[in-house]
Amino acid sequence: MSKNICARCETVMSPHAVVKVASGDGAFRSLCSRCFNTEMAHLAKLNAFEHPKFAPVRLADAGGVVHEFHFRSLLFGDQLSLEAFELASGDEDCVGYRFQLLGDPRSDPFELLGHLVQKVKRALATRYLVEHAGNLEVAGTTVRGRIEWDSSEIGHMPCVIIDGKRVDWTDFGAMLMQFEGWQFRIALVDPSDEA
Ligand SMILES: [Zn+2]
Structure with missing residues (x-):
């Protein structure tokens, strides 16, 4: 399972936490989101950027079923991507709700989290x-x-x-x-x- 070890800090990651990064020679490195953001902040000269870590949030859908959302933030140069997702059980494909929001990496990440949670709540309010x-x-x-x-x-x-x-x-x-x-x-x- 060496592919789930961060190439930079050697943290063992769960599969959903792995960020695949292409190197100049075409090879791929696996990084954790913190190391990915550290490298990206360095490249984008965002020296004040701090990697935000958010605890999971449990939210009920329109039918009263509770969903546990995990968060991942990835810095893409001038944009901070924040994702909320449910963890798949076992080897299932990508299932469950998944949401993304893009924001300014210089803004307060907790404010972005607030907007994302509102987006999740709006989506959970309707069943199709x-x-x-x-x-x-x-x-x-x-x-x-x-x-x-x-x-x-x-x-x-x-x-x-x-x-x-x-x-x-x-x-x-x-x-x-x-x-x-x-x-x-x-x-x-x-x-x-x-x-
Ligand atoms: Zn790492």
């Missing part, structure tokens, strides 16, 4: 799927979610994450059959924007 007779159905006429890699499809087809739950592409297609004959509109939205 309902269970009906043991099957998941589209609750209204709008569905928001995330496109993810489906390892069983080796990248040929995606799976989608709706309400924090993984839905196979074919199952999503079956759900849309309740709208046979309807029109649809697809808008693709950057992870850091509001869907």
Whole structure:
């Protein structure tokens, strides 16, 4: 499991915490987010930048189910990316809710965290799927979610994450059959924007 050891500080990381960084020779190094941010702050001459570390936050969705969100901050030069995500259990693909916000690295990271938590709460307030007779159905006429890699499809087809739950592409297609004959509109939205 040497790939999960930070190449700089030698901390053992959980897989979700690894940041892969390309070197000039094309090789990749695995860094922890703190070391990544330290190197990036040096490159971007942001000498006052301090790596923020946030404790997990538990938030309930519209159905009262509690979700535990972990946070990761990554400095990308003039932007600080803050992500909130749920940890997948076992070897599952990337499941669960995931949110991102971009901010000014010179601003207060706790203020950015506050904005991100508000974004998470807004998203958790709506459920787009309902269970009906043991099957998941589209609750209204709008569905928001995330496109993810489906390892069983080796990248040929995606799976989608709706309400924090993984839905196979074919199952999503079956759900849309309740709208046979309807029109649809697809808008693709950057992870850091509001869907
Ligand atoms: Zn490190």
